[in-house]
Amino acid sequence: MPCNKGLFTGQQQNHNNTTKLSEQYTSINVSDMQTADLTAVVISVFRTQAEMGHTCRGTINLATANIAVEDSCNFVISNGGAQTYHLKASSEVERQRWITALELAKAKAVQMQAESDDSGDDFPAVSPNSGQGGDCRNTEIQSTLRTLNSKVEDLATCNDLIVKHGSALQRSLSELEGLRVAVDMGEKVKQVTERATLFRITSNAMINACRDFLSMAQSHSKRWQKALQTEREQRIRLEETLEQLAKQHNHLERAFRGATVLPPSFSNPALGNKGAVSGKADASDEDDDNEFFDAMEEPAEFITVPADPKYHRRSGSNISGISSETGTDDQSVNFDELSLASNPESPQPLELEPVRQRRTRIPDKPNYYLNLWSIMKNCIGKELSKIPMPVNFNEPLSMLQRLSEDLEYYELLDKAAKCHSSLEQMCYVAAFTVSSYSTTVHRTGKPFNPLLGETFELDRHRECGYRSLCEQVSHHPPAAAHHAFSEKGWTLRQEITLASKFRGKYLSIMPLGSIQCIFEKSNNHYSWKKVTTTVHNIIVGKLWIDQSGEIDVVNHKTGDRCHLKFAPYSYFSRDVPRKVTGVVTDKDGKAHYVLSGTWDEKMEFSKIMQSSKGENGTEGKQRTVYQTLKAKEIWRKNPLPEGAENMYYFSSLALTLNEPEEGVAPTDSRRRPDQRLMEEGHWDEANAEKQRLEEKQRSARREREKEAVKAASSPEEADAKEPGPASSEISDESAHPDTYQALWFEKIDDPVSGETLHIYKGGYWEAKEQGNWDLCSDIF
Known part of the structure; x- marks a missing residue:
């Protein structure tokens, strides 16, 4: 076959670059290889350099070309058909280098052809918006990749x-x-x-x-x-x-x-806010920003003025219709002044045996920094109990122990039990309701979520005359039941389910469920709900707590009622921060007492001697004017212990709650290992232990579900069941097969509140006396 002499160039398809091999085949050398485009797809052949601009003698597609060796210096490129080109190198080494370079180019050409067959848009056209910064940056990144x-x-x-x-x-x-x-x-x-x-x-x-x-x-x-x-x-x-x-x-x-001094436009002494979150209803997301910072406050529904001096000169027996109440009021004030001077944790004077000395310190909180926003930014709108949180944001107490802290001012209920007037008793119960929030003002740490079946006892029978027991009765939703009774003649019980939402700027915690207090002597039965707790400055700034909403304390026996308002904090209000106001009325709606104060410091109550309708407010609402006797302090917050800022701002009672104690149940919060490790300052170990306990709880739940499904599908049980209302219960359990039953509490339909709740069924304190905890599960 005749030899086609001449020049050849490499051309890459879909590109405009052409590289020339500037020597004839008889003198191909290293300089040709340095100038050639060895990523070419097509080889073009020219007779002379002058023809390169206009006359091409032939082309060979490298993807289908055959490259063969003739002798030590010659090699051949052909397309397997009529076109064959014989090329000669100056030496054997140069021939091998040319062959290697051409094989590399051929492999590249085959790969490019395969990619072209797979997709014709590997190099997409620039979009009309590519001139914008983000698109240009994206295009540049794609090109680089x-x-x-x-x-x-x-x-x-x-x-x-x-x-x-x-x-x-x-x-x-x-x-x-x-x-x-x-x-x-x-x-x-x-x-x-x-x-x-x-x-x-x-x-x-x-x-x-x-x-x-x-x-x-x-x-x-x-x-x-x-x-x-x-x-x-x-x-x-x-x-x-x-x-x-x-x-x-x-x-x-x-x-x-x-x-x-404030401008006149902000001089309105508001006592409440319509925008405040009620304890019974959730606020919409759209109104959340105005809910806690609205400068346009609602006018006060009532105002108080000092009563006429004649009321102070008269004795209680000369005032028609309220003689017994006035007389009781004077007696209760004297009792109040004496009782509030005593420390609730101090031993009773008649105690014969030495009282146990409780601890007054815990290890200081370590200074471990962790950005709360870095964890919660992906949790907006989620339920707080379902957000996995490290112990860095906790305090070394469980939610059961926080519930038990409500009893810090138990003496208010002791005094209420001694009252002969139900209206006066209502004042003490209302003050007790407010006092339960006093521990939250600086407590920005989250309590540990109790494990299912976890318990906490607070046995202060010798020191204070009461015993308290809490148990986690449900995990989803998380619910805790609490029962406390006192030898002074009162019983307190509650079941609280926490509904919480993270809104981005703040965290809302809405306790669901009711609290009930029954007095043995009078048989008065009170109930109320809790207000919304809000944690502000999640993103930036110092965390701070606010309580807002309304509470109705109801005496179901007499029909008496106390309506309490927790005013949300506002920068533009002239009132003191964290203000609480309330009015005690009888079943006919007649007002008898006014309460005022703050939920973080103190509460006072005043007896109403006369009421009248006053002038209209800024929104046209007529306000009631109450003429009252001089206000008497009914409750004051106990001072925090020294160094509380380094101990999670715990009160004197809170410092003792996690103190190790002999004889408690194996499910008691004091025995919880991750909580104990955190209290001792071992936070990394506490996080690892927390994960272990949570996984153990999940495994126990899966086992209960398997057992429930197995029991529901057994033929013996199916034959034992008769059609009727019970069939719906079976289907419900099939849909939710976790049939966990609380150990110390039982679920009932409460006739007073109309709710289904857990009440104490007995047996715990008897088991403690016997030291028999065989019924307790292994949850730790």
Whole structure:
């Protein structure tokens, strides 16, 4: 076949670049290889350099080309048909280098053709919006990734060729070692030399490809590191800006609190707020921002003025209709002044045996920093009990122990039990209701979620005359039952389910369920609900707690009622922060007492001597004017112990709640290991232990579900069941097969509140006296 002499160039399809091989085939050398585009797809042939601009003598697609060796310096490129080109190198080494380079280009061409067949849009057109910053940046990133991917593919091709030529060289060496006739030795040595040269050229190509990839990767790495550093600097500036805003926020708050004169437009002494969150209803997300910071406050529904001096000069017996109440009031005030001077934790004077000395300190809180926002930013709108939180945001007490803290001011109920007037008794019960929030003002730590079946006893029978027991009776939703009774003649019981939502800027905690108090002597039965607790400044600033909403304390026997309002905190109110007001009325709606104060400091009550309708408020509502006797303090918060700021702001009672105690149930919160580790300052170990306990609880739930499904599907049980109302109960349990039953409490339909709740069924204190806890599950 005649030889087609001339020049040839490489052309890459879908691109405009053309690389020339500027020597004829008889003098192809290294400089040609350096100027050739060896990533070309098509080889074009020209007779002379002058023809390169207008006359092409033929082309060969490298993807389908055949490359063969003729002798030590010549090689052939053909398309398997009529076109064949014989090329000559200056030496055998240069021939091998050309063959290796052309094989690399052929492998690349085959790969590009396969990619083109798979997808015709590997290089999409620029969108009309690509001029925008974000789209341009995305296009640049995609282009960089494509380039790097191309280099990786080159490395893969070189690696394949190295494997191919290395295997061939290994076979030739094996054949050379196996020769026994010296005649064929020269031919085999020549073959080994050729293949070694080919392997060396392929290895050099791999080295060059690696060098190119490394250079490009380092270049782009510097750009990405610079972009990352820019993002870090912007984040630091943002954090500094937020910190400055928080400082300005706190500065403005301090300046406002220190101001003594306000503009007339803010002089309205509001006692409530319509926007406050009720304890019975959830607020909408759209109104949440205005709910706690609305400067337009509702006018007061009533105002109080000092009663006429004649009421002070008269005795209680001269006032018609309320003589017994007035007389009782005078007696109760004297009793109040005496009783409030005593410490609730101090021993009774008549105690014959020495009272146990309770601890007054716990280990200081470690200074472990963890950003709350970093965890909660992905939890907006979720239920708090379903958010996995590390112990870093907890306090070393469980929710059961926090419920038991409601009894810190138990003496209010002791006094209420001695009252002869139900209306006066209502004042003490209302004050007790408010006092339960006094411990929350600085307590921003989250209590531990109790495990199902966890209990907590507070046995202060010798010191204070009461015993208290809490049990976690449900896990989803989390519900705790509480029962306390006193030898002074009162019983307190409650079942609380916490509904909580994280709103982004703040956290709302809505306790669901009712609290009931029964007095044995009078048989008065009171009930009320809790208000909404809000944790502010989740994102920036210092966390702070607010209580807002309304409470109706109802005496179901007499029909008496006390309506309490917890005013939400407002920067623009002239009233004292955390204000609480209330009016005690009888079954006919007649007002008898007014209560006022703050839920974090003290409460006072005043007897109403006369009431009248006053002038209209700013919204046209007529306000009631109450003429009252001088206010008497009914409750005052106990001072915090020394160093409380380093001990989670625990009160004197809270410091004793997790103190180890002998004889308690194995399910008692004091025995909970993760809580104990946190109290001792071992937070990492506490987090690990917390995860173990939660997984153990999940495993126990799965086992109960399996047992429930197995029991429901057994034929003996199916035959024992008769059709009727019970069938719906079976279907309900099938849908929710966790049939856990509380150990010390039983579920009933309460005729007073109309709710289904758990009440104490007995047996706990008897089991404690006997030291028999066989019924308790292993939950720790």
